Amino acid sequence: MTVAKKMQEFADNSSWIRKMFERGAGMKAEFGAENVFDFSLGNPDVAPPKKFFEVLADLVEGDTPGMHAYMPNGGYHYVREAVATQLSKEQGAEIGMGDVLMTCGAAGALNVVMKSLLNPDDEVIILSPFFVEYHFYVDNHGGAVKIVPTDDEFQFDLAAIEEALTEKTKAILINSPNNPTGQMYSAESLAALGALLDSTGEKFCTTIYLISDEPYRKIVFDGAKAPSIMATTTNSIVVSSYSKDLSLPGERIGYIAVHPEMHEKDLLLNAMTLANRILGFVNAPALMQRAVAELQEESVDASIYEQRREVFCKVLDEAGLEYVLPKGAFYLFPKTPIADDVEFCRLLQEEKILAVPGRGFGTPGHIRLAFCVDAEVIAKSADGFKRAVAKAKGK
Amino acid sequence: MTVAKKMQEFADNSSWIRKMFERGAGMKAEFGAENVFDFSLGNPDVAPPKKFFEVLADLVEGDTPGMHAYMPNGGYHYVREAVATQLSKEQGAEIGMGDVLMTCGAAGALNVVMKSLLNPDDEVIILSPFFVEYHFYVDNHGGAVKIVPTDDEFQFDLAAIEEALTEKTKAILINSPNNPTGQMYSAESLAALGALLDSTGEKFCTTIYLISDEPYRKIVFDGAKAPSIMATTTNSIVVSSYSKDLSLPGERIGYIAVHPEMHEKDLLLNAMTLANRILGFVNAPALMQRAVAELQEESVDASIYEQRREVFCKVLDEAGLEYVLPKGAFYLFPKTPIADDVEFCRLLQEEKILAVPGRGFGTPGHIRLAFCVDAEVIAKSADGFKRAVAKAKGK
Known part of the structure; x- marks a missing residue:
């Protein structure tokens, strides 16, 4: 073969x-x-959204030299600034330009995060039912997936997660609102999860990251609001994309944001910037970066x-x-x-x-x-x- | 840490x-x-090129439903058809739509190829001086790089390559016209390389792929023409991008093409399509795919x-x-x-x-x-x- x-x-x-x-x-x-x-x-x-087409037409019409050239691997500074400003509101944290990296969608973002974090055989906890590609994103970079089932309402089971945590646990990857169940975790249960990860990390002398994949954050029903992940632990990483809320999945545009007060934040940001480059993304697509910078308040x-x-x-x-x-x-x-x-x-x-x-x-x-x-x-x-x-x- | x-x-x-x-x-x-x-x-x-801006403006103006949606992971069929038609002329081979995958630039393409080919510790030969990122692309997927120096004129040394080939050699990765030297390999020396890889593969009962990274194919001087890689061996894979010849490096658009007569071609194409998805590229950026489809004859x-x-x-x-x-x-x-x-x-x-x-x-x-x-x-x-x-x- x-x-x-x-x-x-x-x-x-x-x-x-x-x-x-x-x-x-x-x-x-x-x-x-x-x-x-x-x-x-x-x-x-x-x-x-209608504004997407207006912004795109304006960008194409006003094209200036270098608009399709390489830029820093993490993305244009002004774009990251725009994303950071919106994220600060959503997450209730003071996220700066330097805490954000533009990526080739959330799938690209998750590969960058895993590449940056995982040593061989490090464990990543995912909750079932899960988005099946999560397995690949962990395996691509030498990690091992540990599955913890959710309950009858598809809410996570804190005791089961606690039992699954080991010295080798590098992260838990959650997705809320969730594919495939449409469920969302409450602020209270997320707070409990953050506390559990922090105390367990302390016990094992490790850091356990809470990685939140949230491309559906703006698609919520019954007047609800997706709670902040960054309120739960400083070891939190938000990964998202504009695939669902701007209906642009084919354009591959998303981002990673790290908690502004994360310990050894710069180490992680450096590793992720390098990973974005060497995994072959190099940078998020230039024109779409510029487009989403002007669409931070928009959603389908x-x-x-x-x-x-x-x-x-x-x-x-x-x-x-x-x-x-x-x-x-x-x-x-x-x-x-x-x-x-x-x-x-x-x-x-x-x-x-x-x-x-x-x-x-x-x-x-x-x-x-x-x-x-x-x-x-x-x-x-x-x-x-x-x-x-x-x-x-x-x- | x-x-x-x-x-x-x-x-x-x-x-x-x-x-x-x-x-x-x-x-x-x-x-x-x-x-x-x-x-x-x-x-x-x-x-x-001027036509790029015209095509882009037309595409944005004529935007129709689903133009920014997901498409097959390998790219739009009509785009791959357009690329295949142009490539058939350049490579002198009958390349079909199904032999082409659209990618997130040549860097993305090379990661997809390495992910699809490499078993742990498989060897990939690269020639020095080399583009430094090649090391990462091989290492990302568990392979080992073997470096073979070129001669004083930066042409490859067939005897040195022959000596470096082992049972573990999965591929040789070449880049012509070359970064960093600007050199190009002649049709004759490439033919000799293809023959060497084929005969060595036969000896070891393996397949040794010739992977040609050629984003500079259209930037050649003194009236020269870059020779066909596909003329050298059926185990050839061409990887390229529109970053240099259309000056669009920030937009991340490129492709992979496999030799139409490659043994077990479908296995490789399936693996590469899956790799494109699970590495997090998912697909090449949609709008830029559509743009390059109309720019196949263009170059700076x-x-x-x-x-x-x-x-x-x-x-x-x-x-x-x-x-x-x-x-x-x-x-x-x-x-x-x-x-x-x-x-x-x-x-x-x-x-x-x-x-x-x-x-x-x-x-x-x-x-x-x-x-x-x-x-x-x-x-x-x-x-x-x-x-x-x-x-x-x-x-």
């Missing part, structure tokens, strides 16, 4: 998910995309996703599927009526409904439904859901 | 180069940027760099510095009049001339001079070079 053994294994292991996607693509080709209910992809379909209209949630919940209620009401993001993670989530996905496919089996997120017996499609499409899928559930129960 | 030990070492080891850059920045602040002769950075200052005017080369050679001749005439790219790599290249850089700095010591490229006793500055600035540096050489010889 010519390719790396590990990559070959990864490709083989993920092939059953890919096959599902391929089957979906085949289905769209056969029946027409408009006749397939595709809830499988978290690809935002809500258009970017979260109420569009909230309305879709209502419609989807009605569909699931009528089909008799159980779920925990999402507090943000654009995912539902209902229980399947039979234990075999892959089989249930197959039954849904017979109804031209595409969903991802929960085992893809480390939690079998569930499916992930992304509401990145029109409310009308969601409503039309109702009968298909009912029939699939009936078939499942009839088995 | 909280950051990864390896990253801390990297940061420490590269700090003397960084200090030089910092000193340069300090110098510009003190004397004004226009009074400092900065030849240290390979940051193209020639503006992108290489004659601007060629004119600067003439001016710079005159400056070096007058100062009595020896060099090999660059055939492409925008670098000169002269010998230093004293063995200690760092000390000679210090003497140049006294004349407000910034250069990078050759040891940064694995070849002490030289300096790298990038001609990414106006010919006038180059001409004005003449007296400074003369004085620095005189001082060096007087020591």
Whole structure:
């Protein structure tokens, strides 16, 4: 075999998910995309805010020499300044330009953080259900993932986390609002988590970082507000992107921010700047950096996703599927009526409904439904859901 | 220490180069940027072609839903088709859409290739003088670099390469036109290299890939043409970017192309598509993909760099510095009049001339001079070079 053994294994292991996607693509080709209910992809379909197009047109029109040239690996200073100003409001901390690095999306950001932190076999705790790529981001840089399940409401279990912490724990990676569950952690539980990490780090004479991946921060429902991570511990790192709140996932623009009072902060910032370069990102895309600098207060209209949630919940209620009401993001993670989530996905496919089996997120017996499609499409899928559930129960 | 030990070492080891850059920045602040002769950075200052701005404005004006959304990890099909068509002409091979992956620049591309190919401790041969980041790209993915020096003309030494090949050799990474030397390999010597890799692979029952990093392909002088890599062996991989020929380094847009007749090609393409995703690039920036699709025939005017080369050679001749005439790219790599290249850089700095010591490229006793500055600035540096050489010889 010519390719790396590990990559070959990864490709083989993920092939059953890919096959599902391929089957979906085949289905769209056969029946027409408009006749397939595709809830499988978290690809935002809500258009970017109007101001994005205005800013982009202005930037392109006012193009000046050097606007597409290299800049410092961490990003333009004025862009980082703009991000720091907005973040200071969101996090309730005095974040400076130097505490922020612009990155190639949140995925790029997480790779940079892991590369900078992990010694061989250092452990990173992630909570299930999890975004499956987290495993790769840790493994890419020689770390080991330790999975801790969440409770029935998909909230974290502090005692279980405490039990999982060891001398080798370098970080816990959380994602709130969460993909795939749509759940959010409260300020109180986050405070308790921060305190636990600090006291455990003290006990082991280590530092345990709280890494918060929060691209859905601005997509929250019922008038809620995502709590500050930086209020929980000085060993906190926020990673985010403009993929979801500005609907720009293809443009790969995001950032890392470290707690302004973090111990040995400059060491970490230097390492991350170097990692951004040597991992091949070099810098976040120049034009999009300039664009997001002017869009710090902007976001897609979260109420569009909230309305879709209502419609989807009605569909699931009528089909008799159980779920925990999402507090943000654009995912539902209902229980399947039979234990075999892959089989249930197959039954849904017979109804031209595409969903991802929960085992893809480390939690079998569930499916992930992304509401990145029109409310009308969601409503039309109702009968298909009912029939699939009936078939499942009839088995 | 909280950051990864390896990253801390990297940061420490590269700090003397960084200090030089910092000193340069300090110098510009003190004397004004226009009074400092900065030849240290390979940051193209020639503006992108006029058509780039037209295409970009058209794309932004004609923006349609989903234009900034996720697309296949390897890039838009029509973009890859456009790249494949142009590459087929350049490489004299029938390259299809499926043989091409769009990437976050050539640096991203090389990380993707290394991640896809390397098992732990697999060896990658690079030639000195080398682009220093190559070490990181190999090390990031668990590989080991083996350095083979080039000859006095900076051409590769086939016998030395043959001696360096082992059962663990996974690839040789070449860069032509070359950074830092400006040299280019001939079609004949490349053919001999391809044949050597093929026969050695056969002997060891392995595959040895020829990876060609060629972002300077279109910046060649004296009416020359960069030869085809794909003519040399079916185990060839071309990596490139639009950073230099379209002067867009900050936008991070490049590609990988594999030989259309490569053995187990699909395995490698699958692995690279997965690597592009899990390393956190996810995909190449969407808008810039669309832009370069329409700019396949475009390039900055290489004659601007060629004119600067003439001016710079005159400056070096007058100062009595020896060099090999660059055939492409925008670098000169002269010998230093004293063995200690760092000390000679210090003497140049006294004349407000910034250069990078050759040891940064694995070849002490030289300096790298990038001609990414106006010919006038180059001409004005003449007296400074003369004085620095005189001082060096007087020591």
